[in-house]
Every structure is written in structure tokens, then in C-alpha cells.
Amino acid sequence: MISKRIVLHFPQRIAEKPIVYKLVKEYNLTFNILKAYVTPQEEGLLVMELSGKDDDFKKGIEYLQSSGVKIQPLSEDVIRNEVKCTDCGVCVPVCPTQALVVDPLTRKVHFYDNKCVACELCVKICPTRAMEIHF
Amino acid sequence: MRTIKEINEKIKKGQVVVATAEEIIELAEKKGIKKAAQEVDVVTTGTFGPMCSSGAYFNVGHSKPRVKLGGGVCKFNDVPAYTGFAAVDVYLGATALPDDDPRNKIYPGEFRYGGGHVIQELLEGKDVRLEAVAYGTDCYPRKKLETLIKLQDMNEAVLFNIRNCYQNYNVAVNLSEKIIYTYMGVLMPRLGNANYCSAGQLSPLLKDPYYKTIGIGTKIFLGGGIGYVAWHGTQHNPSVKRKPNGVPAAPSGTLAVIGDLKQMKAEWLRGTSMVGYGTTLTVGIGVPVPILNEEIAQQVATKDEDLYAPVVDYSQNYPQCIPGALGEVSYAQLKSGKIKIEGKAVPTGALSSYAKAKEIAEELKFWIQKRDFILSEPVASLPGAESGYGFKPLHERPVT
Numbered sequence: 001m002i003s004k005r006i007v008l009h010f011p012q013r014i015a016e017k018p019i020v021y022k023l024v025k026e027y028n029l030t031f032n033i034l035k036a037y038v039t040p041q042e043e044g045l046l047v048m049e050l051s052g053k054d055d056d057f058k059k060g061i062e063y064l065q066s067s068g069v070k071i072q073p074l075s076e077d078v079i080r081n082e083v084k085c086t087d088c089g090v091c092v093p094v095c096p097t098q099a100l101v102v103d104p105l106t107r108k109v110h111f112y113d114n115k116c117v118a119c120e121l122c123v124k125i126c127p128t129r130a131m132e133i134h135f
Numbered sequence: 136m137r138t139i140k141e142i143n144e145k146i147k148k149g150q151v152v153v154a155t156a157e158e159i160i161e162l163a164e165k166k167g168i169k170k171a172a173q174e175v176d177v178v179t180t181g182t183f184g185p186m187c188s189s190g191a192y193f194n195v196g197h198s199k200p201r202v203k204l205g206g207g208v209c210k211f212n213d214v215p216a217y218t219g220f221a222a223v224d225v226y227l228g229a230t231a232l233p234d235d236d237p238r239n240k241i242y243p244g245e246f247r248y249g250g251g252h253v254i255q256e257l258l259e260g261k262d263v264r265l266e267a268v269a270y271g272t273d274c275y276p277r278k279k280l281e282t283l284i285k286l287q288d289m290n291e292a293v294l295f296n297i298r299n300c301y302q303n304y305n306v307a308v309n310l311s312e313k314i315i316y317t318y319m320g321v322l323m324p325r326l327g328n329a330n331y332c333s334a335g336q337l338s339p340l341l342k343d344p345y346y347k348t349i350g351i352g353t354k355i356f357l358g359g360g361i362g363y364v365a366w367h368g369t370q371h372n373p374s375v376k377r378k379p380n381g382v383p384a385a386p387s388g389t390l391a392v393i394g395d396l397k398q399m400k401a402e403w404l405r406g407t408s409m410v411g412y413g414t415t416l417t418v419g420i421g422v423p424v425p426i427l428n429e430e431i432a433q434q435v436a437t438k439d440e441d442l443y444a445p446v447v448d449y450s451q452n453y454p455q456c457i458p459g460a461l462g463e464v465s466y467a468q469l470k471s472g473k474i475k476i477e478g479k480a481v482p483t484g485a486l487s488s489y490a491k492a493k494e495i496a497e498e499l500k501f502w503i504q505k506r507d508f509i510l511s512e513p514v515a516s517l518p519g520a521e522s523g524y525g526f527k528p529l530h531e532r533p534v535t
Contacts, residue, residue: 086183086405086417087490090320092472093328093482102472107489125321127185127407127417127486129247 003051005034005074007118010044014068020046027060028052034097034117047074047117077118077133080111084130091122091131136428142176143509153177153503155496156337156424156435163436172432177503177510180339180435181356181421181495184332184487185407187318188298188369189416190228191254191396194290195265197223198282202267203275209267211253211284218267222275226295227253229406229416239411243316249414252406254294257286258358259401292396294358294404298368300420302340302388303444306331306464306483308476311450316411320486322449329446329474329481334492335439335466339422340388342435344381345520346373348424350513355392356421356499359403361508362394367517374525381434381520384443384463388517392420403495419491421499425510439466446476456528 010019015038023029029052037045052060064071087108091100099115100122102108122131145151154162154175163171193216195204203222208215213233216225231250238244256263262283271278286292307319307330315322320330335341343349353364368389375387403419426432445460447453464474470489473480502508518524 086488088184088488089485090330091484093330093484094321094323104470107470107493109490125410127320127409128405129408 001051002054002057003049004057005047005049005114005117007072007074007077008046008048008064009070009072010038010046011068011070012041012043015040015042015044017067019064019067019069022063023050023060027056027063029056029060035119074116074118078113078116078120078123079132079134081130081132084128085109086128086130088127091126094121094125096121136172136426137176138427139425139510139512142425145176146503146506146509149506151176151503153179153500155493155500156180156342157493157496159432159436160336160438163432168433168436169429171436172426172429175426175432178342178424178426178435179421179496179499179503180334180337180342180424181419181492181499182300182334182338182487183403183419183491183495184334184417185318185409185415186296186299186418187230187413187415189294189296189418190226190250191292191294192224192226193292195223195225195284196288196290198277198280200277201275202269202277202280203272204267204269207267207269209265211265212248212256212263213266214248214250214253216250229254230413232414243411244413245410246408246412246414249406249408251414251416254396254404254416255401255406257292258396258399258404260285286397289397293393294362294396294399295365295391295393296418297391298370298389299392299418300339300368300390300422301333301386302338302344303383303442304332304386305447305453306444306469306474307449307453308446308461308481309450310448315450316409317449317453318409318412318415319449320484321410326476326479326481328484329469329476330484330486331444331466331469332486333444333466334487334489335442335470336437337489337492337496339420339424340390341382341442342437343422343424343431344377344383344434346388346517347431347434348427348513349390349422350516352511352514353422354508354511355394355423356419356495356502357392357394357399358396358419359400360394360396360398362392362420363511364390364513365393366391370526371518371524372526373518373520373522377520378441378443380437380441382437382442385445385460390517419495421495423499423503423508423510439470442466444469446474
């Protein structure tokens, strides 16, 4: 079994094709959509957790790529610059997935990048610009 | 019980007992306040939060031929400094922005670089670009100056913050239907979050609420170096309502602080960007509280549970100067991660880093223990709770 959080960019020309449906039907994969931007006539963006057997997963990814979908691993998207972070915690209530949490004892802020859905709210509001986007 | 002089003797002999504000709380709970007061000579406090009324003055040295910056324009990395002094004295404020910064024209503005960031870069030892335009005089003929300069090149570089170290502060919320961008951070609509800005039980003025030991001349940890309390800060407002324990239940006292910037560290003075609001400087301050008597020990041992802050709406009440709070919450509640406002559970965020405040209190404790920091006697008191001193709104009058 393999399970990964990935970012899919759908170019405009294939945004209206039932691509995710095929992942389920033909490659036996399950998915959980974490975030989606689908606007008619524009590029679509889908952030999801994709799971299945190793072989199916590999074939599914190949199918996506051959269809023209650009794939990025999500875990690389938002990282914290440990030198810049002051552990203030102003990002904590803004994070929609509790990927940023204050340790009740040390009062330091932990960043769980496996929970991050790369919404980038923290990137925008961090007073010391410690949350960085890396593609 | 003991005097500052006696404490200093103990520091010099290496016999002083120092505790952080967190440690004395624990000690008082375990052994009682009487015992704690007998055992501990000094308690260290700390705070690390954005403080906009911060800045530094510089004497950049005379160029050849001479230039008079006074009355002219002077910029560090495009950020304008105030030049209304003698030839080469300038003051750079934390919120100053380059002329070409779009500010809030593209709303919300990012405010990526301002005076606070220049101060941080100087502390990092970096070269900054000094550009000046002058009108030229017989004794100061030069009209233009462009050079790289770093902190050590300056004659004087002095951090002089006219309002820091707020004694308590508002908890900011947003009752409106739209997101707002404030100096208290981004506030989500319909009570989406509640932001506070105090180190609570570690915060200097919350631990000496009547300014019994902190006064003009008090030696402090400032930005990783040594500083002094220069005056009471602007908007010092000691006459606000206080709790039975003497602690103000609203923003009240403030400090003006000063110290040699060249001895400070970038770790403790950080250029800061508040989206949609502006730039500022996050300042690390630590103040020692000498335990002169049991009453001071009692005050300094006040816990987060007994320190209260007002919850204020920043969509209407704050901008329109409408008094009134939505309620009161303790710092213990704020630190739990959620508070209740109008029946709704609201997640909390802090602008002031408690983790860093704790590090500052520990660092100052260490300095005192290794005899690097001798306490000073204040030379004058700050206006106190009974002084009648307070701050008033601007009374606008027609100009005719």
C-alpha cells in the first residue's frame, strides 16, 4: 500500500475530462480531496491524498502524467524557516488543518508538514516571513 | 527584607539567588510566598513582541567634503530616516517604508521591508546603502551622498524606543463579516480567531504592577544587550481599572527604553511585517525585579490564571474609538488555545512569543548569576496608579 499527498495541476484543455474518476475505476485507487480550485476556462488545481497498491499507484501516476496533468508532491510545498520563526503562534488559529500547533509545555510552535494542505494562509500572515513556499 | 545594594553585593560574591518569573510561581506554590521571598533575591521577566514605537538613532560620521543631512533626505536601503537634527544625526523608525512600497494600494499590502528590517540587517553585520540628498551650505557644501555603511562604521548607533513593554494588552477579535488586517494580525470574520499580545506571567510590567522597582534608570536586557528605562513610554496610562491583585485589566503602563545597538543581537530585534498593516520591530526585553519585600514577591508570583485582558472588537470598536469590551479572559484561558466569546469557542493566537520571553528571562538570570549584570537603582519613579496621569484622545478643533 502506498498513500501520498499530491498537488495536481490540470491544464485548461483537460480540465473537463473525468480524470479522477478513472483513477478509481481503472487503477483501484482511493482519494481524499483536500483542496480544489476548478474554474471553467482556466487551469484547475487539486490537492489530494491518493492511496492504493504500489503497482496501481505507479500506473495511476503514469496515467495522470500521460494525460497532461502536472504532479507535485505536497510535502515540499510549505516549509518553515526555523531561524526566522519566533514561535509566536499567530499562525496557529489560522491553520485549517491543525498542522501548526503550540506545545502546551514549551510554548513552541510545531509544524506537522504531513498535515499541511498548502493553503498558504500562514505564508501570507507570518510576521517574520518564516513560512516559505518551495516548489 | 533586602535592598538593591545588598543584592548587588551578593551578585558580586556569586551568592545571589535568581529565579525566572515562571520559577518563582512554582516556588511560591510549593513553599508559600513568605519562604519564596526569603529565598529569592531577584526575579527575571521577559517579553518578545512587535513594538511599533521602536527605532534607532545614528551618527553616520562626516563625509569629505561635509554634508548636512539635517533638512535633507536620508535613506537606508531606500527606507527614509528622519533628518531633523544636526549634520549627520538621523533617526530610523521601525515602521518607515520605502517611498515606492505599494503600501495598501494592492490590498492587503505585504510590507516586506521597512525600518525594522534595516535595523535587523545592520545587526546581522550587513552593509546597507546610505543615500542622502542635501541642500548644501558654505560649511557643508556636498549635496549628494551614496555609500555602503554597516553598524560598526557608525559613531553612535542607539536603539531608542519611545513605547515598549506594554503592561497588558487587548485581545483582538473581528465581529464583522469580512476578514480584516490589523496590527494585531489577520482577524477572521465572525469571531474566527482571537489574537493577544503579552507574555502574561512573564511580562515585566505585569509582574511589578505598581512600578515599585521598575523606574527611570532601571537596567534591563534590551535586544540581547544592555539597556535602560529612559522614561515612561508614550501613552503610559497607569490609572486604568485594576483587579484586586493590583494588576491592570486593560492596556496601561509603558516604558521608553534606550541602549547601545552595537551590543545587541539580530536574534532579539527582528524586522516584522504585518500584512495589510505595515512593518514593525519585534523587540526582546527582560527586566529584573529585585525582591525587596514580601509584597513585591507576591506580585511577581502572579500566575496567568490571575492576569486578565479585555476582548476588543477590531472591526468597529477599535477603529471608531468606541469604548467597551466584549468580555475579559485570563492569560491561562488564552494559552489553552480557545476562549469563549458570546458563547462561541474561538481559537487564540499570540503575537508575542512566550517561548522567546522565557528564553530572555533565562538569559538575564544567567547574566546575573555569572556577575555580568549588576542591578541599578531607579533614579525616579514612573507615574503611578494614583498619580492621575493618563492618556487622552485627540480633541480636534477647526482650523480658521
